[in-house]
Amino acid sequence: MRKIQSILFLKCPRCREGSLLVGHPYQVRNLNKVNESCSVCQLNFKIETGFFYGSMYVSYGLGVALSITVYIFLSLLGMVDKPLNIFFIICGTLIALMPYINALSKVIWAGLFLKYDPNSLKKNL
Numbered sequence: 175m176r177k178i179q180s181i182l183f184l185k186c187p188r189c190r191e192g193s194l195l196v197g198h199p200y201q202v203r204n205l206n207k208v209n210e211s212c213s214v215c216q217l218n219f220k221i222e223t224g225f226f227y228g229s230m231y232v233s234y235g236l237g238v239a240l241s242i243t244v245y246i247f248l249s250l251l252g253m254v255d256k257p258l259n260i261f262f263i264i265c266g267t268l269i270a271l272m273p274y275i276n277a278l279s280k281v282i283w284a285g286l287f288l289k290y291d292p293n294s295l296k297k298n299l
């Protein structure tokens with residue numbers, strides 16, 4: 175699996191096969207829960223206490239990037255005449271995508287510290 179694919183599908187940064195999250199990002203019961211370890215390569219995701227708090231920085235960046243993207247999209251459609259409408263459309267988009275953005279930011283954050291190892295799959299066979 176390619177890197178961008180593994181990030182978008184919320185996979186383990188080391189083997190790119192196992193799931194980082196306990197459930198689907200929109201599954202309310204398991205919202206924001208990260209697995210203890212990878213089900214495929216047994217990598218421990220709990221590196222240290224509060225490790226995933228750092229993903230808030232990534233989440234903020236993704237939120238800003240998404241807001242700018244929505245604004246550009248609206249301006250291309252010629253819908254930027256009313257600032258309040260723009261505000262509500264951007265807020266609505268951010269709220270609707272919040273669970274996925276949170277999950278995505280955790281995968282990106284973990285990927286900054288845990289490197290891809292193609293041999294990690296072979297070790298456990």
Ligand SMILES: [Zn+2]
Nearest residue numbers: 186189212215
């Ligand atoms: Zn893994």
